[in-house]
Amino acid sequence: MPPSFSHLVASLNLSQPFPGRRELERKRGRPYRLRLGANECLFGMSPAVSRVLATRGGELPYYSDPAQLELRTAIAQGRGLTHEHVVVAEGIEGLLGLFTRAYLDPGDTAVTSLGGYPSFDYYVRGCGGRLVHVPYTRAGWNDLDALVDAARRQRAKLLYLANPDNPTGTHHGPAELERLLDQLPEECLLLLDEAYVEFADPGSVLPFTRSRPHLVRLRTFSKAYGLAAARVGYALASPEQVSTLDRIRQHFAVSQLSQELALAAWRDVDFLGQVIGATREGREHYAELARRVGATVLPSSANFVSFDFGGTTRARAVARWLDEKDILVRHPSEPFGQLVRITVGPLAARELLAEVLASAPSP
Amino acid sequence: MPPSFSHLVASLNLSQPFPGRRELERKRGRPYRLRLGANECLFGMSPAVSRVLATRGGELPYYSDPAQLELRTAIAQGRGLTHEHVVVAEGIEGLLGLFTRAYLDPGDTAVTSLGGYPSFDYYVRGCGGRLVHVPYTRAGWNDLDALVDAARRQRAKLLYLANPDNPTGTHHGPAELERLLDQLPEECLLLLDEAYVEFADPGSVLPFTRSRPHLVRLRTFSKAYGLAAARVGYALASPEQVSTLDRIRQHFAVSQLSQELALAAWRDVDFLGQVIGATREGREHYAELARRVGATVLPSSANFVSFDFGGTTRARAVARWLDEKDILVRHPSEPFGQLVRITVGPLAARELLAEVLASAPSP
Numbered sequence: 001m002p003p004s005f006s007h008l009v010a011s012l013n014l015s016q017p018f019p020g021r022r023e024l025e026r027k028r029g030r031p032y033r034l035r036l037g038a039n040e041c042l043f044g045m046s047p048a049v050s051r052v053l054a055t056r057g058g059e060l061p062y063y064s065d066p067a068q069l070e071l072r073t074a075i076a077q078g079r080g081l082t083h084e085h086v087v088v089a090e091g092i093e094g095l096l097g098l099f100t101r102a103y104l105d106p107g108d109t110a111v112t113s114l115g116g117y118p119s120f121d122y123y124v125r126g127c128g129g130r131l132v133h134v135p136y137t138r139a140g141w142n143d144l145d146a147l148v149d150a151a152r153r154q155r156a157k158l159l160y161l162a163n164p165d166n167p168t169g170t171h172h173g174p175a176e177l178e179r180l181l182d183q184l185p186e187e188c189l190l191l192l193d194e195a196y197v198e199f200a201d202p203g204s205v206l207p208f209t210r211s212r213p214h215l216v217r218l219r220t221f222s223k224a225y226g227l228a229a230a231r232v233g234y235a236l237a238s239p240e241q242v243s244t245l246d247r248i249r250q251h252f253a254v255s256q257l258s259q260e261l262a263l264a265a266w267r268d269v270d271f272l273g274q275v276i277g278a279t280r281e282g283r284e285h286y287a288e289l290a291r292r293v294g295a296t297v298l299p300s301s302a303n304f305v306s307f308d309f310g311g312t313t314r315a316r317a318v319a320r321w322l323d324e325k326d327i328l329v330r331h332p333s334e335p336f337g338q339l340v341r342i343t344v345g346p347l348a349a350r351e352l353l354a355e356v357l358a359s360a361p362s363p
Numbered sequence: 364m365p366p367s368f369s370h371l372v373a374s375l376n377l378s379q380p381f382p383g384r385r386e387l388e389r390k391r392g393r394p395y396r397l398r399l400g401a402n403e404c405l406f407g408m409s410p411a412v413s414r415v416l417a418t419r420g421g422e423l424p425y426y427s428d429p430a431q432l433e434l435r436t437a438i439a440q441g442r443g444l445t446h447e448h449v450v451v452a453e454g455i456e457g458l459l460g461l462f463t464r465a466y467l468d469p470g471d472t473a474v475t476s477l478g479g480y481p482s483f484d485y486y487v488r489g490c491g492g493r494l495v496h497v498p499y500t501r502a503g504w505n506d507l508d509a510l511v512d513a514a515r516r517q518r519a520k521l522l523y524l525a526n527p528d529n530p531t532g533t534h535h536g537p538a539e540l541e542r543l544l545d546q547l548p549e550e551c552l553l554l555l556d557e558a559y560v561e562f563a564d565p566g567s568v569l570p571f572t573r574s575r576p577h578l579v580r581l582r583t584f585s586k587a588y589g590l591a592a593a594r595v596g597y598a599l600a601s602p603e604q605v606s607t608l609d610r611i612r613q614h615f616a617v618s619q620l621s622q623e624l625a626l627a628a629w630r631d632v633d634f635l636g637q638v639i640g641a642t643r644e645g646r647e648h649y650a651e652l653a654r655r656v657g658a659t660v661l662p663s664s665a666n667f668v669s670f671d672f673g674g675t676t677r678a679r680a681v682a683r684w685l686d687e688k689d690i691l692v693r694h695p696s697e698p699f700g701q702l703v704r705i706t707v708g709p710l711a712a713r714e715l716l717a718e719v720l721a722s723a724p725s726p
Binding site: 001002003004005006007008009012013014015016018019020021022023026035038040041042044045049050053054057058059060061062063064065066067069090091093094097101102103104105108126127157186187188189213214222226227228229230231238240241243244246247248250251252253255256257258261 | 364365366367368369370371372375376377378379381382383384385386389398401403404405407408412413416417420421422423424425426427428429430432453454456457460464465466467468471489490520549550551552576577585589590591592593594601603604606607609610611613614615616618619620621624
């Protein structure tokens with residue numbers, strides 16, 4: 001008889017939040033022409049990043065700075081923070097794994113939106129945590145009052161909110177978030193996933209302050225910075241939270257090369273600005289495309305736009321049509337079956353998308 | 364009041380297994396000339412790896428194949444295994460994190476050697492596991508009988524053995540491991556850390572078989588393959604173990620670029636052979652160096668050699684002398700205070716080491 005798994009792991013179902021593009025391509029037997037399904041940066045990467053790759057690749061045989069001091073210091077600067085407020089880990093995925101473990105004992109409760117980003121659910125389950133899901137509003141926004149209310153009633157340890165949201169793209173401004181933080185029960189931590197925040201109007205982003213023991217902000221180099229494969233995310237948190245994660249994090253998980261790639265991307269504000277500008281143009285283009293095919297769009301502050309086709313049948317048909325034409329998009333599960341989430345790409349990609357959408361079979 | 368950490372995480376002490384080179388350099392105020400402390404590959408990297416970096420770097424904006432099918436299939440081939448026997452994760456560190464979580468409920472027991480590789484202890488503590496440490500033999504070998512005996516008496520779920528061992532470099536052959544596996548209690552899994560196995564005599568390595576429910580073998584691209592910064596390790600395990608880890612692993616943690624770098628390194632058997640050959644030469648050179656300074660060496664099957672200076676005072680003095688001369692080595696803690704562990708480098712590095720060692724103050 002083989003040794004037995006832990007009770008916790010034995011009790012888990014297999015749940016992989018996302019199939020990878022290559023898995024899908026293996027199943028369908030041919031590659032995609034356009035990859036608009038994973039909200040990657042389709043505008044390439046900074047020339048500074050290419051230079052790091054060309055000049056620092058020889059560092060591959062060596063281990064990293066486990067304290068990531070240079071990168072953390074750069075991230076803190078200009079925000080009134082120090083490196084002691086910054087945790088660097090293997091993407092927001094790595095951070096979700098760390099923060100759920102840091103706060104949840106088995107049986108503890110976490111609250112999130114029903115139909116939101118599924119990775120949080122995955123990590124909560126992996127800690128033996130109990131999940132409470134709160135429906136979005138009918139218009140497709142996170143229901144902040146209902147989320148706080150559930151956190152209070154359920155004595156939640158964690159409340160997870162993606163802002164801008166995934167898969168809707170909607171974004172709550174500072175006043176609404178301040179109100180949420182004011183109302184949050186004292187024992188509950190808000191994990192604010194800001195993976196897409198660089199694409200939002202800067203005036204709509206919650207300002208930084210040092211002393212917010214109930215707020216941790218999660219950010220990533222995978223989206224606006226074009227470094228999904230470098231696996232670098234960071235959290236802005238309290239020094240106590242940062243040093244506590246040192247007890248459980250993988251200290252060497254973010255390689256020196258990844259740290260230097262991230263630092264180069266961080267410093268290239270021009271490239272970041274170009275990506276953001278091109279993404280805004282693309283969002284407007286998508287709104288026009290949607291009108292042409294009889295769909296509406298949810299207001300997006302991210303690098304994707306969710307097209308609303310009015311019903312699951314039509315949305316599924318459109319997603320299938322695009323797939324047949326080798327364009328990968330994401331058709332979310334319920335309660336968002338009426339949506340098709342499409343990453344914003346450069347003009348040529350959008351024109352190809354427009355052409356294929358125009359030829360989609362009528363409803 | 365800030366939200367409270369989980370009971371488990373609140374109970375943990377901060378323990379970082381290894382300070383990074385850059386942390387040490389920041390403290391001492393200047394860089395090292397020779398980095399012989401972390402058992403990295405000091406023979407560079409495969410030209411095939413450089414080619415992947417040059418031609419595939421443009422993939423940095425994109426996510427990976429979460430199933431890592433190509434790499435897992437390559438690793439399985441020629442071993443009578445399939446990809447279903449292979450788990451790929453972020454180095455052996457990532458695998459230790461996964462396997463301890465997969466097997467240990469809080470309070471469960473794990474057995475390992477006292478003074479062995481500290482990462483296992485770190486991950487066991489992080490799961491709330493109980494650690495039982497078994498002394499090495501007086502000659503500096505893992506005491507296999509005593510380890511099995513402890514596993515039986517303590518009803519251990521996991522037994523961790525590094526083979527070749529770290530920090531001693533000693534290596535147990537197939538007959539001894541078969542005996543250990545025969546005697547292992549049914550409820551206990553042997554985690555065999557083979558990070559350095561490529562440097563051992565091939566005839567001394569346990570052959571592969573499919574059906575060993577009590578054995579998981581951990582390997583890495585960080586040592587012989589020269590890819591510490593790509594963060595790729597793999598486990599050879601049963602299909603049930605492999606699929607169970609899918610419930611808790613970070614599916615996208617090993618980037619596509621890292622998978623392709625590892626695959627290129629895997630296929631370049633010539634480069635691997637050169638590294639192994641040069642390392643063997645270097646081990647012999649180190650044995651001679653040790654004799655010249657009145658030390659002995661432990662028999663090493665790894666890419667490092669542990670010099671035995673007969674006592675902690677002398678070993679510490681030598682390690683300090685080397686540090687003053689900008690040569691980084693590792694001085695293990697007790698019970699191995701008499702050792703100085705030195706990574707095997709190319710000839711020029713060994714000659715510089717020899718020169719500095721020769722001028723060390725007398726005992």
